[in-house]
Amino acid sequence: MAPPRDFYDVLGVSRTAGQDEIQKAYRKLARTYHPDVNKDPGAEERFKEVSEAYDVLSDPETRKKYDAFGEDFRRVPDDIDPEMYARARAGAGAASGGFRGPGRGGVRYSTGGVGGGGPDIDFESIFGDMFGGRGGSRGWGGPIPGADVEAEIELGVEEAYTGGRRSITITGPDGPRTLEVNIPAGVTDGQRIRLSGQGGRGSAGAGAGDLYLVVRLQPHPRFRVDGRDIYVDLKVAPWEAALGTSVPVDVPGGEAKVKVPPGSSSGRKLRLRGRGMPSPRGKPGDVFVVIRIMVPPSLTDEERRLFEQLAAASTFDPRGGPR
Amino acid sequence: MTSYALVAPARFTLDSFARITGLHPDVVRRLVALGLIEATIAPGGRMWFTPDQVAAVARISRLRSGLSLNYAAIGVVTDLLDRIAQLEAALRARPRRTGGISWI
Numbered sequence: 001m002a003p004p005r006d007f008y009d010v011l012g013v014s015r016t017a018g019q020d021e022i023q024k025a026y027r028k029l030a031r032t033y034h035p036d037v038n039k040d041p042g043a044e045e046r047f048k049e050v051s052e053a054y055d056v057l058s059d060p061e062t063r064k065k066y067d068a069f070g071e072d073f074r075r076v077p078d079d080i081d082p083e084m085y086a087r088a089r090a091g092a093g094a095a096s097g098g099f100r101g102p103g104r105g106g107v108r109y110s111t112g113g114v115g116g117g118g119p120d121i122d123f124e125s126i127f128g129d130m131f132g133g134r135g136g137s138r139g140w141g142g143p144i145p146g147a148d149v150e151a152e153i154e155l156g157v158e159e160a161y162t163g164g165r166r167s168i169t170i171t172g173p174d175g176p177r178t179l180e181v182n183i184p185a186g187v188t189d190g191q192r193i194r195l196s197g198q199g200g201r202g203s204a205g206a207g208a209g210d211l212y213l214v215v216r217l218q219p220h221p222r223f224r225v226d227g228r229d230i231y232v233d234l235k236v237a238p239w240e241a242a243l244g245t246s247v248p249v250d251v252p253g254g255e256a257k258v259k260v261p262p263g264s265s266s267g268r269k270l271r272l273r274g275r276g277m278p279s280p281r282g283k284p285g286d287v288f289v290v291i292r293i294m295v296p297p298s299l300t301d302e303e304r305r306l307f308e309q310l311a312a313a314s315t316f317d318p319r320g321g322p323r
Numbered sequence: 324m325t326s327y328a329l330v331a332p333a334r335f336t337l338d339s340f341a342r343i344t345g346l347h348p349d350v351v352r353r354l355v356a357l358g359l360i361e362a363t364i365a366p367g368g369r370m371w372f373t374p375d376q377v378a379a380v381a382r383i384s385r386l387r388s389g390l391s392l393n394y395a396a397i398g399v400v401t402d403l404l405d406r407i408a409q410l411e412a413a414l415r416a417r418p419r420r421t422g423g424i425s426w427i
Contacts, residue, residue, distance in 0.1 A: 034389050036382055036404060047389065142345035144388065145381040190415035206345075206381075214415070 007053035007066060015067070019058070026054035035200045039150035041211065042171035044200040143206030149199040150192075153181070153213040157220040157230070160187050161252035161277060170211070181213065186278035188228060189217040223252065228277040228285025234270075235294045236260060251275055251287050258289050266293045333374050334363070340372040344380040351380075357394050359383055359401070 008015050011025040032038060033047040056073075057063045065073040151170055159166070163185030169178045179198060187193070192212045199209030217225055224231040234249055244262035248255050256272050264270075268291040276285025296303065341348040355362045355370065360379050363371040379401070386392050386400055 030390055034386070036385055036389075036400075051389070142384075144384040145378070147382070147385055190417075192415070202381075 005049065007057055010049050010053040011057065019060070022054070022057050026050060026058070030054075035147035035149070035209075039148070039212075041149045041151050041199075044147065044149070045171070143202060143204035145206040146200035146202040146209035148209040148212060150212045150214055152216050153193070154216050154218050155183065155187065156218050157223045157225055158252050159183070160215070160217055160225075161185065163187070168213070179211075184280055186228070186280060186284065187215045188277060189215060189225065191215045222250070225277070228279060229288060230276045230285065231269075231288045231290055233292045234258065234260070234289045235292050236264070238293055238295060241265065241291060241293050249289055252277075256287070260291065264291045266291055335372045335374070337362075337370045337372070340370075340376070343377055346380065354380070354383065354394075357398065359394065359398055 008017070011022060011029065013021055013025050017025075029050040030047065033043045033050060035044040035047060038047075055062075056066050062073070065076065069076045151168075153166075153168060155166075160183070163183045166181050166183050167178050168181055169176050179195065181193065181195065183193070192214050195211040195213065197208050198211035201208050222232055230252065232249060232251060234247065236245065236247070240247075240260060241264045242262065244264070245260045247258050247260060249258045251272065253275065256275060258270055258272070260270070270289040270291070272287040272289065274284050275287040278284045299307065335343065337348050337351060341351050344351070346354075351360075352370075354360045360376045360383070361373070362376070363373075365371065382401065382404075383397055386397050392400060
């Protein structure tokens with residue numbers, strides 16, 4: 001588990017902040033990270049951290065203790081003098097050779113001073129685990145099931161087409177965890193994959209919520225995806241477009257032979273029926289091959305002569321037809 | 324002749340609903356009266372709850388314990404959260420183009 005953070009850092013206030021400021025910071029953070037408002041998998045953990053920090057700092061008594069004793073404040077009896085505590089702690093550390101240090105910014109204890117001899121505080125009773133951790137829910141009591149959370153998963157077009165297993169890492173209460181997810185073939189942008197029981201944890205033994213993975217398709221340099229249809233550009237020479245040709249085109253799931261009919265202008269769409277995104281139920285999408293005529297950037301003398309000859313002989317007027 | 328299996332309706336009585344959600348039946352009645360959860364009230368006055376109301380109670384419990392909201396505020400928050408969920412679902416369902424803009 002990650003080391004506990006300083007409560008003032010958690011709330012983003014200074015150590016001299018007034019009660020008003022602490023309450024304001026807490027209310028704002030609680031609204032932002034409440035697991036029913038914020039679907040991020042890390043929000044629940046953050047919410048608990050913020051609530052705990054506020055529980056301690058909102059009460060002047062516990063705040064005083066926290067300021068004096070740091071993260072051990074809950075284990076220290078009420079009548080201990082902070083200075084004596086610090087000295088005793090340093091002594092015990094020296095004696096046992098490596099007692100757990102304060103471990104985080106903010107409160108620091110002087111490690112100099114009295115050596116191993118002097119402490120008259122019973123360390124067993126102080127550091128023995130008197131504190132059993134916080135109870136689950138406040139208010140109503142009883143177990144409360146966890147909230148549903150949402151995370152985005154980015155998939156390439158080919159990955160979405162074929163489906164398969166994929167491991168993802170999400171932040172959770174016990175740090176990041178890795179899940180193996182089965183991606184169904186043919187997921188589309190915006191679809192949600194439900195992982196039941198992988199969401200926010202319930203309190204007091206209640207069931208966890210679900211984790212929803214929202215699919216985002218990464219932009220692909222060649223494939224444009226529209227729902228289940230995939231568009232791909234096909235570059236052809238002017239004479240190929242005029243006379244017709246047959247070209248192999250790379251599409252997801254393999255190569256397809258595309259017959260470009262004679263007289264195809266730019267923008268003509270050739271449909272490859274059923275070659276688009278597969279559908280778990282129902283018909284798969286189509287692939288649309290979009291013709292795009294490319295002209296040589298510079299002409300050889302021969303090409304120029306032939307084009308001039310074509311220009312003189314042709315009666316075709318591309319701007320003449322109905323607009 | 325086709326025969327059909329008998330299936331028990333997926334609904335809970337007040338007592339079983341209270342047991343599942345861990346609330347006192349009076350609290351459940353109060354939530355119904357406040358319009359925070361839905362119940363079907365049979366002619367005899369018995370209440371029936373559908374399984375999705377268990378999740379609704381869980382959300383109400385989380386909002387109550389986490390943000391110290393009162394019942395009126397919980398009603399507003401759950402209505403708004405439901406509306407946001409609807410809008411987000413509609414946004415997701417809208418066909419979206421990926422892979423840049425066509426040159427045509």
